[in-house]
Amino acid sequence: MSTVHVPSKDIPVLYHADIVVCGAGPAGIGAAVFAARSGKKVVIIEAAGCLGGMGTAGLVPAIIHMTDGVNMLAKGVCVETVDELARRMNIKPNYGWHDVQPELLKRVYDDMVAAAGIKVYLGMPIADVIKDGERVTGVVVSTKHGLKAVTGSVFIDATGDANVAAFAGVPFEVGDEKGRTMSPSLCVQYAGVDWEKFRANSNGVWSVGTIWKKLVDEGKAPMKEYHFVGFFKNGNSIGSGNLGHIYGINCLNEDDITFGYTEGRKIAEKIHGFYRDNIPGFEKSEIVNTASVLSVRETRRIAGEYKLCFNDYTSRASFEDEVGRFAYPIDIHSSSTDSDEQKEVEKRLHSSALAKGESYGIPYRALIAKNTSNLLVAGRSISCDREIQSSIRVMPGCFVTGQAAGAAASIATEKNGAVRSVPAARLQETLRSLGAYLK
Numbered sequence: 001m002s003t004v005h006v007p008s009k010d011i012p013v014l015y016h017a018d019i020v021v022c023g024a025g026p027a028g029i030g031a032a033v034f035a036a037r038s039g040k041k042v043v044i045i046e047a048a049g050c051l052g053g054m055g056t057a058g059l060v061p062a063i064i065h066m067t068d069g070v071n072m073l074a075k076g077v078c079v080e081t082v083d084e085l086a087r088r089m090n091i092k093p094n095y096g097w098h099d100v101q102p103e104l105l106k107r108v109y110d111d112m113v114a115a116a117g118i119k120v121y122l123g124m125p126i127a128d129v130i131k132d133g134e135r136v137t138g139v140v141v142s143t144k145h146g147l148k149a150v151t152g153s154v155f156i157d158a159t160g161d162a163n164v165a166a167f168a169g170v171p172f173e174v175g176d177e178k179g180r181t182m183s184p185s186l187c188v189q190y191a192g193v194d195w196e197k198f199r200a201n202s203n204g205v206w207s208v209g210t211i212w213k214k215l216v217d218e219g220k221a222p223m224k225e226y227h228f229v230g231f232f233k234n235g236n237s238i239g240s241g242n243l244g245h246i247y248g249i250n251c252l253n254e255d256d257i258t259f260g261y262t263e264g265r266k267i268a269e270k271i272h273g274f275y276r277d278n279i280p281g282f283e284k285s286e287i288v289n290t291a292s293v294l295s296v297r298e299t300r301r302i303a304g305e306y307k308l309c310f311n312d313y314t315s316r317a318s319f320e321d322e323v324g325r326f327a328y329p330i331d332i333h334s335s336s337t338d339s340d341e342q343k344e345v346e347k348r349l350h351s352s353a354l355a356k357g358e359s360y361g362i363p364y365r366a367l368i369a370k371n372t373s374n375l376l377v378a379g380r381s382i383s384c385d386r387e388i389q390s391s392i393r394v395m396p397g398c399f400v401t402g403q404a405a406g407a408a409a410s411i412a413t414e415k416n417g418a419v420r421s422v423p424a425a426r427l428q429e430t431l432r433s434l435g436a437y438l439k
């Protein structure tokens with residue numbers, strides 16, 4: 001790649017906070033809320049026009065698997081979010097699978113961060129970091145007036161892609177041994193669904209997948225896709241779908257990302273045709289929205305002080321510096337159009353499920369980014385292998401690592417931002433006092 005020289009220049013400091021939270025998906029929201037509730041000055045910087053990441057801008061249809069069947073593992077910001085969302089959707093909270101009405105979820109988050117006194121910048125991508133040795137002193141943001149800086153004592157990378165960590169020179173891994181990642185989707189929303197008719201004429205939302213797969217086998221489906229997730233009700237006549245995969249693309253590559261959006265919209269149209277023509281209740285439905293943010297499952301996993309591994313999953317590991325536990329199964333979506341690989345996904349999801357009451361621990365060290373002194377990473381890009389990433393990446397897991405990072409950052413601010421100086425016992429005590437689940 002050819003290069004150009006950008007002359008160095010002074011840029012204005014837009015804001016200074018104790019804790020700078022980069023990205024506001026479930027991990028960023030969890031981090032910011034727990035940090036602010038610990039009495040710190042917190043700022044969120046978010047590239048999209050709303051808070052919530054994949055659950056709002058990405059139109060991901062549900063928040064799933066908050067418990068291990070006995071214990072409420074996602075206690076804290078996740079459960080609070082689901083309870084409030086359920087209240088506004090006028091339904092009961094479902095801690096196994098809670099459908100998301102994305103517009104209401106955006107408002108839940110707006111109100112939650114306002115109540116916590118958090119400063120928020122929306123529509124503001126982070127383009128670089130400023131470092132002094134191993135210390136991150138600021139992030140460079142893109143504004144209507146050009147580049148500005150946001151400075152702070154501790155930084156939390158909750159961008160999902162570990163962008164800030166990568167800018168700061170933290171080593172990372174991507175995908176499998178060949179660099180292949182789980183395929184993204186472009187989630188979609190329909191309006192005009194007759195849910196009463198659907199209910200009266202079907203065996204529920206999951207049964208649609210069986211009809212789809214039969215058509216694929218008969219060569220009558222608009223595309224060959226064996227991992228069909230589904231479309232879920234989240235309002236009187238609306239719903240959201242996690243439908244179809246965009247195979248073979250790398251969500252860190254600029255051209256692939258652009259292709260992902262345009263191809264995702266084509267796929268959305270094709271699969272909507274299937275619903276309209278084959279599923280009772282969908283005859284008059286229309287696509288009203290595809291996600292404004294590509295629904296990405298996997299990109300970078302940072303190198304941290306501990307790499308959480310599949311072995312920790314199978315051994316239901318516990319750690320001295322444990323900051324939470326999680327239990328969602330191994331769910332590695334296929335990266336290719338290979339039908340056998342696609343069919344394997346659901347088999348592995350079911351065969352890897354832990355028994356009731358079982359879970360694996362998450363050590364604080366998996367959030368501490370190498371080569372930096374004051375940077376924590378939360379959400380789907382923490383230090384782990386692919387198997388664990390495919391489990392911890394669902395929203396409750398990201399809330400758990402996010403709120404742990406927020407609580408840890410608040411303690412680190414008292415130690416000049418040194419995230420490695422946070423005592424595990426004090427962190428655990430803080431997390432408990434803020435309402436998190438710890439064994």
Ligand SMILES: Cc1cc2nc3c(=O)[nH]c(=O)nc-3n(C[C@H](O)[C@H](O)[C@H](O)COP(=O)(O)OP(=O)(O)OC[C@H]3O[C@@H](n4cnc5c(N)ncnc54)[C@H](O)[C@@H]3O)c2cc1C
Pocket residue numbers: 022023024025026027028045046047048051052053054055057060061062063064124125126127158159160161163184185186187242293295296297378379380381393394395396398
């Ligand atoms: C298609 C699909 C279906 C899924 N289904 C489910 C499901 O049913 N249930 C479930 O619980 N989970 C599901 N997941 C997983 C889950 O939605 C995500 O893994 C989770 O949201 C990740 O949380 P996060 O906070 O780490 O990152 P994200 O939710 O990705 O949030 C990251 C945020 O950072 C922002 N950001 C990124 N780069 C920058 C930057 N440079 N500057 C500023 N901001 C930036 C983004 O705009 C975004 O808002 C699904 C995921 C996908 C893709």
